[in-house]
Amino acid sequence: MTILQFFLWSLLKIIVVTVVLLMGVAYTVLLERKLVGRIQNRWGPSRVGPFGLLQPLADGAKSFLKEDIIPTAVYRPLYLLAPILSLGCALVSIAVVPFGSPNVQTDGGFRFFEISDVNIGLLVILGITSIGVYGIALSGWSSNNKYSLLGSLRSSAQLISYELALGLSLVGVVLRAGSLNLRSIVEIQSRHGILSWNLFGGFQFVAFFIYLMAAYAETNRAPFDLPEAESELTAGYHTEYSSMKFAMFFMAEYANMITVGCVATLLFLGGWTSPFGDLIPMPQVWILQAFVPIFWFVFKVFSFLFLYVWVRGTLPRFRYDQLMNFGWRYLLPLAILNIVGTSLWLAYK
């Protein structure tokens, strides 16, 4: 494969994945509004299009057409940089996620269902997420507003604290796979379907629980949505943002949710592999061979997003000191214990 072909293929993949991801973001918002509506015994959006399906388009158009207000007292360069940084980091991290079977490839060994295959894929995702913190931190500070500043301070502290627990919870999985490559982590779980998933067969349910908690905190979602707690901080770090800049923060939040769902799927739920293992033989039609794995992947990510919304509709918000105590006193030691336990088990297996 020549370098030109490589560039063209990669560009095509990037465009397709970005468009799909943005559509996913738009419809996750709708999914959340519908589900939370049902949980609260109301309908949710139902006027725009059948079942309210065109609501995301209407919301998008609205965000574009709203007046873009930049308050006079903001620190302009960082105020403008923050939403771009936030959304950029949220979208980039999907680049290392393999979302389909690696067997579907061209003659040159060029895989269709991942943008890039990196040896340290997991670390790349963690790294990009940790850079994403700046978007929130800077937006709060540059807005020159006390609510924004408090929101972003809370958020930086929360993200740094829970990033530790999040990173450590993944170590057990990495130890089991012996690799940081997301594809090999999935492949080790593919033998016996659901029984060999890290969540069940790998005895990593403690890690999954820690990851779940920490991921909710990392994406600023209820019950850990203190950075934007409406009743205390009006809207937290994006109080002073309007129109498309606000929409960028909004999209970044949902894109992060999807990324977290992808990582959970890859690390704990067997990625694109079928939960039934070899019980149901794969049909010999190439189009099914290509798209059944994608179906499983999307289905698992969707279940994870469903869980997100369910939790949001059910649990009240934590208090800030409870949040910090929970992270440092319970999740972190538990994660370390999990690492020690997994290592011992692997050593004496």
Place this chain on the structure above:
Amino acid sequence: MHLVLFIVFAGLCLAGAINLLLQSHPINSALSLVVVMSSLAVLYLLLGAEFLAAAQVIVYAGAIMVLFTFVVMLLNAGREERTLGSRSAKAIGFPAVVAVLSVIATVILKAQGFTPVALSDNITSTADLSKVLFHELLLPFEVTSVLILIAILGAVALARPAHDERRGRTEAGK
């Protein structure tokens, strides 16, 4: 390709470093440092040290610099005042910098000779790195971790409220 990337990111790194010194606002300086560290990570990657690159981004650019900006925001540090600098600092400082740099350069060149390091597709895998780290360099590694532990304990000891203050608080609580 490697050379192009090297030139771009080395340039970015230097530009960030110079910007760090020139900016008068602490937040801008801190962000320039983030740029420097991130481009350093790319340079590590070009040299085949992928784990080091990721660790550089996660630990330095992602965690330590967030703490820096956090503190700057919390203290609400204002614009720094420009002074012309003391004359003695200029007289001694610049030659001292040159002297230190040349000593470091000589030591490195003595140790390594003039063989240039090649930018290539060779990658040191995480497994290889950990073999070196946990077999050959186990003792230094453990000693370093104890050192960091001591630093943490020191920080906790310093941050803890003083003895009588704590007693006063519990009495007030009663």
